[in-house]
Amino acid sequence: MANTQAVCTSFKTELLTGVHALGTSVTRGSSAADSFKAALYVATATVNASTTAYSATNEVSGTNYTAGGASFSWSAPASSGTTAYTTPSANISWTTVTLATSFDCVLLYNTTQSNKSVAVYTFGATTVTAGNFTLTMPTNDATTGLLRLA
Amino acid sequence: MTTPLIYTINGNMPIEDLEYSTTWEDNESYTKLIETYKYEGEVVRESVHILTRQNLNLGLVQGTM
Numbered sequence: 173m174a175n176t177q178a179v180c181t182s183f184k185t186e187l188l189t190g191v192h193a194l195g196t197s198v199t200r201g202s203s204a205a206d207s208f209k210a211a212l213y214v215a216t217a218t219v220n221a222s223t224t225a226y227s228a229t230n231e232v233s234g235t236n237y238t239a240g241g242a243s244f245s246w247s248a249p250a251s252s253g254t255t256a257y258t259t260p261s262a263n264i265s266w267t268t269v270t271l272a273t274s275f276d277c278v279l280l281y282n283t284t285q286s287n288k289s290v291a292v293y294t295f296g297a298t299t300v301t302a303g304n305f306t307l308t309m310p311t312n313d314a315t316t317g318l319l320r321l322a
Numbered sequence: 323m324t325t326p327l328i329y330t331i332n333g334n335m336p337i338e339d340l341e342y343s344t345t346w347e348d349n350e351s352y353t354k355l356i357e358t359y360k361y362e363g364e365v366v367r368e369s370v371h372i373l374t375r376q377n378l379n380l381g382l383v384q385g386t387m
Contacts (some may be wrong), residue, residue: 268329295352295372302331303357303369310374318374 184256184321188249206284210264210307211241215276215297226279226287235270235302241278242266246319247312257317265306274299278307291319330359330366340366351375 186192190206209226213219217230228239242264249258264278274297280290298305310316327334340359347354352374359367 270331293374295374296347296354298354298356298370298372299368300370301365301368302329303367304371305369306371308371308373 181251181254181256184254185249185251187321188246188256188258188319205245206282207243208246208290209241209243209281209283210260211279211281212237212266212271212275212305213277213279215274217277219277219279219292221292223279223289223292225289226281226283232271232273232275234272234300235268237266237269237271240283243283244280250312252314254322255314256321257312257314257319259312259318260309263306263308265304266300267304268302269300269305270302271298271300271305293318328359328367330361332361332366335361335366 183192211226212232214230214232219230226240231239231241233239244260244262244264246258247261249256251257260280276297277292277294279292282288282290293307295307310318312318314320326337328337328340330340337359340361343358343360345356345358347356352372354373355371357367357369357371358365
């Protein structure tokens with residue numbers, strides 16, 4: 173046997189489940205998973221890697237869209253090979269919604285942890301009129317999972 | 323026989339009175355299906371379904387000592 177340098181795969185999965193606290197600002201009072209939401213933003217917004225938390229500024233508005241967005245849960249983080257991954261456990265959708273101002277991105281954020289942002293996904297300018305808006309999730313695996321630690 | 327209705331910005335309308343069309347956008351980032359219902363040229367209902375392909379890698383990098 174030989175030793176091999178690597179970031180341990182279990183560490184990647186455990187990061188996604190909040191096991192490791194490399195800093196001193198984390199406090200743990202519960203073993204329950206955090207709660208998350210998905211909020212939509214207009215095409216003129218600036219939501220990107222620098223976004224630290226949810227903001228109502230430039231969020232879409234319209235019939236049957238509730239400010240703050242839609243709640244969702246993550247699939248239990250898992251790993252395959254050296255990649256840890258997770259994906260929202262179901263499609264995220266808004267029903268019979270009217271969003272007349274062009275929007276093109278969704279921000280996933282953690283409502284339990286002061287609305288801290290997780291990731292931003294863009295999908296081209298979109299409007300919805302008295303219809304359904306559905307974000308279909310990809311297959312949750314090490315190749316196509318929505319969030320992966322490689 | 324009941325007339326099939328669909329909800330629109332004008333309330334429930336007979337589907338047979340509406341012009342239905344679909345538009346697809348497909349690129350490396352996403353696939354988008356847009357379903358549009360028009361009445362006399364006006365969009366009265368539009369639904370959008372998106373499959374995101376932007377599987378974001380967090381790319382954890384191990385440094386050296």
